[in-house]
Amino acid sequence: MKFKVTLECLGNYKILPINYQYPLSAAIYKIIDHADKEYAEFLHQEGYGKGYKFFTFSDLNAKFNIQKDRMLLQFPIVSFFINFHLPEASQHFIKGLFQSRKITIADKISKVTFEVKNIEALKDPLKEHKANEIIEVNCKPLSPIVCGVKNDHNNYNFLNPNDEQFIDSFTYNWRQKIEANYDLQTAEDALLLTEIDFYKNNKARSRLITIKAGTPAETKIRGFLNFKLNLKAEKRFIEILQNCGAGLYNAQGMGFLQPIKTNVL
Secondary structure (H helix, E strand, O other): OEEEEEEEEEOOOOEEEOOOHHHHHHHHHHHHOOOOHHHHHHHHHOOOOOOOOOEEEOOOEOOEEEEOOEEEEOOOEEEEEEEEOOOHHHHHHHHHHHOOOEEEEEOOOOEEEEEEEEEEEEOOOOOOOOOOOEEEEEEEEOOOEOOEEEOOOOOEEEOOOOOOOHHHHHHHHHHHHHHHHOOHHHHHHOOOEEEEEEOOOOOOEEEEEEEOOOOOOOEEEEEEEOEEEEEEEEHHHHHHHHHHOOOOOHHHOOOOEEEEEEEEO
């Protein structure tokens, strides 16, 4: 399920931390915690697959100026997309959760509070296809895709889409999500084909994001934008990727995919 969330800034203080992803993720979890206890437990622990977060969200769509590590909003209206890997029957419940809620994005320096002015359920571009139908989807990331391989220190070496290991890491993570939603055999048998198309300059744009900035748990991750992905798989597997996000750190707003074109094979 895909939604567009529109926020309005409350008050005159309009300076956001440039690393807003983790505070926004935390605010989304806070909203979910206001849900029915059993349903919230389902969302946190299960979703469609135990061990994986059930949502991802895009970059903020806003007018702003960058001032070092701050974003100065030029207009009080901000929006973003959020995807949930949940049954369509949950749509009205999710909309009810967000309606008129407040979202605070803050770190030790800046704090901005927004009110949710609108949450709109968007049409699913894959809905017309059957679950086991093989389709090809051309898409682009609306937030950085983070892929990496673990080094000897158990940290990630982050991969550029030009790196030959990028697609291997991308596909491995995709199979993990399929396994979490189905089982190991289904993940192993799944035919997953990924190709990368670059824009004219043949370069992906890199972005360094700090998670939990200014705390002992601070982590820096690197993701990439400004390229397109051509995905070929069963509709149900592409749906997982669309709803849960591509690559790593999806619940922190990484790997949100926007379909551009869909074909039946």
